[in-house]
Amino acid sequence: MNPINHGTNAGYHQHRRYGVPTCAECKAASNEYDKLYGRASSRALRRLRDLHPDEYKRAFFEELTIAREELGRQL
Numbered sequence: 361m362n363p364i365n366h367g368t369n370a371g372y373h374q375h376r377r378y379g380v381p382t383c384a385e386c387k388a389a390s391n392e393y394d395k396l397y398g399r400a401s402s403r404a405l406r407r408l409r410d411l412h413p414d415e416y417k418r419a420f421f422e423e424l425t426i427a428r429e430e431l432g433r434q435l
């Protein structure tokens with residue numbers, strides 16, 4: 361078991377893996393990482409949507425159908 365690298369996203373995951381309650385520094389680093397990752401991901405998706413609108417629409421409606429089925433199973 362490596363020592364927890366506090367204040368980093370990796371440290372946050374070490375907390376989770378080791379079952380140690382998360383410290384504020386690691387939680388903050390994880391939030392920043394998620395924000396950065398989410399922002400880059402939506403920008404990349406927007407670019408792909410603009411480059412390949414027909415494929416995007418097809419994939420979107422396929423995923424919408426799957427999501428509806430999943431939600432329907434939960435209800």
Ligand SMILES: [Zn+2]
Nearest residue numbers: 366367383386
């Ligand atoms: Zn920590």
